[in-house]
Amino acid sequence: MSSPTSSRKGSLPHQLRTAAEPRQNRLYNVRLSHVEEANPSVRLLQLTIPPEVQDLGDDGQDEGEPDHLQPLTFLPGQWLDVHIPSIPNAGGFSITSTPADAQVLPSLESPAEAIAIEEVGVSPLDPRGRPPYVELAVQKAPSNPASAWLWKPAHEILGTELSIRVGGSFVWPPSGVALAEIKTVVLIAGGLGINPLISMLSHLNNDDDETTTPRHPSFRIHVLYSTKLPPGTTDDGALSETTLEQVLFLSRLRQIIRSQAQCRRLQISLELFITELRDTASPMLTDPPDNLTLHARRIGERDLRRVTGGPDGRVRPAETVCYVCGPQGMTDELVGSLEGFLGGREHVFYEKWW
Secondary structure (H helix, E strand, O other): OOOOOOHHHHHOOHHHHOOOOOEOOOOEEEEEEEEEEEEOOEEEEEEEOOHHHHOOOOOOOOOOOOHHHOOOOOOOOOEEEEEOOOOOOOEEEEEOOOHHHHOOOOOOOOOOOOOOOOOOOOOOOOOOOOOOEEEEEEEOOOOOHHHHHHOOOHHHHOOOEEEEEEEOOOOOOOOOOOHHHOOEEEEEEEHHHHHHHHHHHHHHHHOOOHHHOOOOOOOEEEEEEEEOOOOOOOOOOOOOHHHHOOOOOHHHHHHHHHHHHHHOOOEEEEEEEEOOOOOOOOHHHHOOOOOOEEEOOOOOHHHHHHHHEOOOOOEOHHHEEEEEEEEHHHHHHHHHHHHHHHOOOOOEEEEEEO
């Protein structure tokens, strides 16, 4: 799991590494209802929340009601302690869905019993509407007991009841920042660091909460995503649309940009930095697909200076907020540069991954 701590702690169990992070008190029982492979090394998992837990009416919980009636809530960017039967230590995984996905989706149909899970990789159907859920993206990691269990054959684990707890302070909206003044948001991901950021961007795309979405006409979001091509996606290192489809959440990012290009509410730019790319002469680098800029290198300081500057190239710290999530070395380097540009750490938020 991720936490702004030293690399020495990287081998410790998730709950010890994140002991200083805020956590909710409540454990929720959920059911593993859907398994899908995003690429050969990352699985997308849906954990369905019992609708009766979430559907408490407009008034929510009255003061004095027992704890078990509290609905599950979270902020974009938070993670879950995932307790799996027979595994002593909980795994830690960022939530990649939005708070709206964890709410009951009403339906015009009459209430009926949910249709049982019958096929591997097929989401459960519920005549009451889409059941509330949280989504996780889990990398194949045989040495991590929780990840290894979640990468068992889908038919062996579908339908299993798990327990989850919400935690983490790397969230949208940014704490201690005057959101009404923000005109530029920079989201920087390294590898699996895209996980909490896709939740944040999807939330902003949904416009679910007017109090957490800046309304400036010139509001801009810059996404810088550094990654390797997933193993096994290409034999010759060639870069193609088919290869790009295997990059975790890239298709979802591009869909968000397409939707915003139509509604014109958010201005979003997306740059993909592919490290260790052998096909450096690919035409896709000089003539990239729509709404995507490609680079065959790492994110550098000049990239940060460019995206933190306004239309006139001037950096305005009070109007800018930056989020960084990636491997420790990358995060340390980029956060240091951003703090230099913005004159401090008040508008720079980060979470490190190992």
